[in-house]
Amino acid sequence: MENTSQEMKILSIDIGGTNVKATVLDQNGELLQEYKKVKTPDPANPEKLLEAINTLLKGFISYDKVSVGFPGYVKEGVIFTAPNLDTNLWKNVDLRKLISDSLKKPVRLVNDSDMQGLGVVSGKGLEMVITLGTGFGSALLLNGHLLPHLEIAQHPFTKNKTYDTYIGDEVLNDKGLVRWNKRMERVLKVLKRVFNYDRLYIGGGNADKLNFKLDDNIKIISNKDGIKGGSRLWLEDGLK
Template structure:
């Protein structure tokens, strides 16, 4: 099928994944994965993604990136995971200074020499799984908790709904994140996730909820309730095609690609 090839990258709090997609979404390469390094500064992430793209070993025309934080006009507004020296540790003010306001889309366009689109990872995953009918809510369970809202197929401005407090005063992001899952055990974590899904539904009033991310498979599908479904984690890559249809702006490629650091 004629059309641009897309390097789809899924940046997670525990892993970085990439594949090259055909215009119809077919994966032209095997999914390549690297562990997410910590502390993960912007410079470290750029180098890791450069290595990841090299390991894919296939040409591409443009780049789509799902990122575990809030992105506005290509810039980082917030990113819970990367503001910590390691998962579960306190926030580091130096990491906050490096990340908040960082022009990630522009930096990636310079690095790859290709047009780039960057969005929250839940937004990207949602682009691959929604039906385009009514209010649809996408929740991702991984190192933290992501969320995206679509109405009649239109991606709404990203909101960090998981930063809201519930239960014992923890945010949903923390209480249902991977670090707490290890602390409290599978059954308690599952109860928290179901409570969080109820809270999300009370806020958004969705017609359907899609649950993805690496920890979605640890839920019991029979206990999710109506109008909720688990979606495959690979959707975080496959949404890289639809992202070009749903995001209005892209970071243009530089006239001359910047040199790749080694």
């Protein structure tokens, strides 16, 4: 007999440019399975990524549904861009179907920042989530519901640099922490002016490297917080 909603267990997978992370959640977003990760394969083509996911899941407890966050533009489970993996390897790939066929479970797949946003927002007002890692990710939610995804990372921030190339991992490693933080101060001022959010959440592997004072309505979040969005993804209307 199929589990009732009270018993539903959701496998939540977060695909990043550096690591693939996963856990199993209950319907309230509480972890039922130890949070684990493996290195993102290189090259990160669909076949190798599926192999990495299956390797990661060895020994996991059973689950009923699957939620996946992917670092790129996703529409109805199909990948359109993957700037921090390789768009040439991913364009028009129906990753939702590939994962569903591989795991034999129903799958919902969205941008990774969108899924993280579902896991951390308060559900009140206009809330924005950004992730600082290999690249720059973003999500917007209104009263706890996802708004259409915008690939802000690919929008020009300066005359010849996008958000990705202005504050991504390569910039941090090349320019150093002091100059990267100065750039981040500029970015946060622009985001505040453009979006007039009620709250901003900052996650990703580089979030804890911010060393200047943040506004009171800005909060640093962890990947473990964000992966909890996998449970709420199954409550979102209009997602297939």
